[in-house]
Every structure is written in structure tokens, then in C-alpha cells.
Amino acid sequence: MTISFFILLFMVGLKVNIGACQNECSELRCGDFGPPIKFPFQLKDKQPDHCGYPGFDLSYNGSNNTVLELPISVKFNVTHINYKSQVIQVVDPDGCVPRQLHKLNLSASAFQFKGDYQYDYTLFNCSPADRNLYYQIPCLSETSHQILAISSHSSMDAFPISSPCSRKSCSTSRRAVHLL
Known part of the structure; x- marks a missing residue:
């Protein structure tokens, strides 16, 4: 009787420990x-x-x-x-x-990154005078300058960018991802 009672207590203790492990990793x-x-x-x-x-x-x-x-x-x-x-x-x-x-x-x-398409962009740092704001990245721009993004695969002739714009050295290549 003592042995079966000990086994019962051991099994109850084991079940409690397994349950505790499951709870600490629960959703x-x-x-x-x-x-x-x-x-x-x-x-x-x-x-x-x-x-x-x-x-x-x-x-x-x-x-x-x-x-x-x-x-x-x-x-x-x-x-x-x-x-x-x-x-x-x-x-x-x-x-x-x-x-x-x-x-x-x-x-x-x-x-x-998830996605089948790669989007390359070149960034330009431009003074705010006479710029087409359609390509502007507002969160990177300030009152003294604007950051413009242009697809690296596009012809530069299609965009109204002239001096004094400078190409940013941080031109990046990133895959489309669920970044919103």
C-alpha cells in the first residue's frame, strides 16, 4: 500500500510539473x-x-x-x-x-525579406527649391533639404532633378517585405 501511494504521489507531482512547463510557454x-x-x-x-x-x-x-x-x-x-x-x-x-x-x-x-521582386532605389539629397514633391520621402526630409527616391531602373531623364542635388551614398537595395 505504501509503494502504490508513493507512485500515485509521484505521478501527481509529475503531472503538476508537466503542466507548469506547458503554462510557462503558453500563448x-x-x-x-x-x-x-x-x-x-x-x-x-x-x-x-x-x-x-x-x-x-x-x-x-x-x-x-x-x-x-x-x-x-x-x-x-x-x-x-x-x-x-x-x-x-x-x-x-x-x-x-x-x-x-x-x-x-x-x-x-x-x-x-519576403517577396519575389527586388526594388532598387537611389536617394538624392536636394535643396527645397523647385522640386517635384511626388518623389519626396517626407520622413527623411527637412526644411533645409528634401530626400527624393527614384527607381534605380528608371531613366534619369524622366525625372525633374537637377543641381543642386547630390546622390546619397546610402543607395540601398531591399526586397519587398511586409514592412508598412
Whole structure:
């Protein structure tokens, strides 16, 4: 009788421990409308490391936003995670994705851009006088200058850009991705 009682207690204890492990890695959300966070992602400082893959850490910024931080301190707010198609949709918290892209190096992260088309742009730094604002990137521009983006595959003759514009050295090539 003593042995069977000990086995029963051991089994109950084992079940409690297994349940505790499952609870510490259960699905979480940052705020009521945040995307569900589950394996392979983990909520930094809220779940143990074994709840997700390295580099798949998400955090909570205190404003009901789920945050993905990539290498070189590039941070995006996560709006949606599609676990089936393995796509994470992000937005720039400051509303200026171009400012983030020139710092972004995905080779040091577990993520890659999604898309079949590559969009190359050349950026020009121009004084504000007499510029067609259709190509302007407002979040990179200031009162003293404008940043204009032109498809690198387009003929420069098609655009009303003349001096004093200077080509930006940070001409970047990025894939289309769910960056809004």
C-alpha cells in the first residue's frame, strides 16, 4: 500500500510539473489586440529561453505594442504573425521605414525579406527649391533639404532633378517585405 501511494504521489507531482512547463510557454499577447506570441517566438523577460528559438525574441514596449528588435538596434512593431506561412508583418513605430532600412542587416538575424521582386532605389539629397514633391520621402526630409527616391531602373531623364542635388551614398537595395 505504501509503494502504490508513493507512485500515485509521484505521478501527481509529475503531472503538476508537466503542466507548469506547458503554462510557462503558453500563448501570450501584448495588449488586447496584439498578435498571439507562441513558439518559435517568445516574449522576452516573460518566458524562459526554451519557449522559443534564439533570435525570435519579442518584447512589450508598455504601449500595448509587440516589438521585434533586429541586430543593429532596428526595432519594428509587430502587427501580425502568420505561423502557417511563416510571415511576420511589422511597421516602423516612427512611421519611417526608409530611415530603418539603411541600417538594416538581415544577414545577422533569423529573418529575411519576403517577396519575389527586388526594388532598387537611389536617394538624392536636394535643396527645397523647385522640386517635384511626388518623389519626396517626407520622413527623411527637412526644411533645409528634401530626400527624393527614384527607381534605380528608371531613366534619369524622366525625372525633374537637377543641381543642386547630390546622390546619397546610402543607395540601398531591399526586397519587398511586409514592412508598412
